[in-house]
Amino acid sequence: MNYLILDDEPIARRRLRRLMSEFDHFTCVAEAADGAEALQLCELNSPDLVFLDIAMPGIDGLEVAGQLREKMPECKIVFVTAFAEHALRAFDLLAEGYLVKPIDKERLVALLEHIYGEQMQRLQYQVGHDTRWVAVSEILVARSDERYTHIYFNGGEALIDIPLKKLMAAYPRHFVQVHRNTLVKKQAVLSLESVEGSHRVRLEGFADPITVSRRAAASFKTLF
Template sequence: MKYLVVDDEPIARRRIQRLLGEFKILEFVGEAQDGQQAMELVESLKPELVFLDISMPGMDGIALGKYLREHNANLKLVYVTAYPEHALKAYQIFASGYLVKPVDRSQISELLNHLFPDSLAKLQYQVGHDIRWVNVPDILIAQTDERYTHIYFEGGDALIDIPLKKLLSDYPHHFVQVHRNTIVKKASIVKLESCEGVHKVVLSGVVEPVQVSRRAYASLKTVF
């Protein structure tokens, strides 16, 4: 989940970036010190989440949030401010969250659980007599056969008895279907390839490209 930090104070930007760095689902892509710079970075970096201050010189966070919301309907805005009395104005422009300084890890964890219910989810699997768990955000590929679903994740692979259809419906922000028997991690998609009628998707962290159906390829081309 790509995010951008907007605050006129460098120390505040570094602090929120340090806290957010503890969450693997979040990927820092840039920081801005004012509204104009933020608008330019949102346009070029395409973050999915923006953490922004309210009290800034020039364009304040409320005006910036209104602009970003009007031009990026799916962008999630989270205000980070020392002034809780501004919360109502923030939510009037459909802010996704509101954190009051000084921010701590528990606040961020609660916010992420609210915004992305599947972000901290875990799936259970068994190795011999041992029960183990894998974080859903770490799963790169899930493929099914007639009986089981084979998942591949950072550090290994496992068999689980959860159907692909359920994985896709339970974690729609994480997975996208690329074939009738395969789903992959959306955020890991690097590019699409097509050669002599064979379509594939290249994933970050995966050596071999994954085959894509004709229908899925047409759909993915409109997004990636």
């Protein structure tokens, strides 16, 4: 998802961009220091999300929001302000929320989760000494691997210490169980095949077919 920042304070823009850099599925496509520039950049880049400082010289954030609502109704708007009382007028313009400066990381995460729901849910894993995260929405396959769960996602794979049963219980709208040791992403399912008495499912973005148990195959047909 692409986002744009409108703020006339360079330090504030850098801080927000640094906080947002922790989310791999968000990309900053532009920064603007005034409202007129922000509107031009929005037209050029069509961002999914815009962070708008309210108090701006010239065209302020509220006016920018009003024009974006007309021109880009699908774009999500978050106001950034040093004055919480401005939020009341902000919600009149159907903003998705607001952040008070200096921006708190936990508040930012909570707001993004409120806006994007499951798209913001992430799982943690280790690569050497590095800690990384993957969005649940990107996971295509999860397989039980002794004490761990092996997950396959767009661009990689990893081991996590969350049992398969717990993973299914936590994200029932994302996964469907096709075998006692395998979950797959519902929205990635392309077809269910029958080959010599056994069943396999093919997924978009995953090369190998996945074995489906007889018990799962019966409910699988009903589900899809």
